[in-house]
Amino acid sequence: MIFEPSLAFAMGANGAEGQGNPITAFIPLIVMFAIFYFLLIRPQQKKAKQHREVLGNLKKGDRVITAGGLYGRIHALNDDILTLEIGDNVKVQTNRNYIAGLAETETRPVSKEPK
Template sequence: MLGLAFAMAAPAQGGAPAGGGMMAQFQGLIPLVFMFAIFYFLLIRPQQKKAKEHRALLDALKKGDQVVTAGGMHGKVTALDDQVVTLEIAPGVNVRINKGYIASVKQD
């Protein structure tokens, strides 16, 4: 199998030009463009959409919301800063976490 790969990559012998010129190069580019399109629509675009939704969730966060963190901790938002959220996880127990670790807001 490896010998076949080297044989296909070897230049044409005898001084004759190999390949079909511009059309052969274009046909070699088509599968790469097709693969990039598949990766974009199946991986990149959905990930960007989910990140945009998460940013919107964090921007809409307000005091009194019931939230769940990425680690699974449930709590009530008692204070908000630019990057830090204070959660009350039990009466009188407050925890400060980074805002990006808020996974979801519970709907009551």
């Protein structure tokens, strides 16, 4: 005789064993969210807060680097527009939000003398 499983057999007592507490199904999701929060979301929020503080404390004479990679010294400040001096008598204007941070090192002009 060939055994042919039927729908009634599949829905029998063995199929009903997986019915447990519904909260236990959400525990892995809650753990994954906690991991993402502490490893990704929270550090990003801290970094954004520090960046906002740096932008809020900018003053004339600070050396900064822009998001485009330009190093310069703040020559003038308006509400959202900064005038940066990036060379001798070379000034550019940029939006305050495009300042990546304070420049840690002093840049030196490139020597024009051949080696």
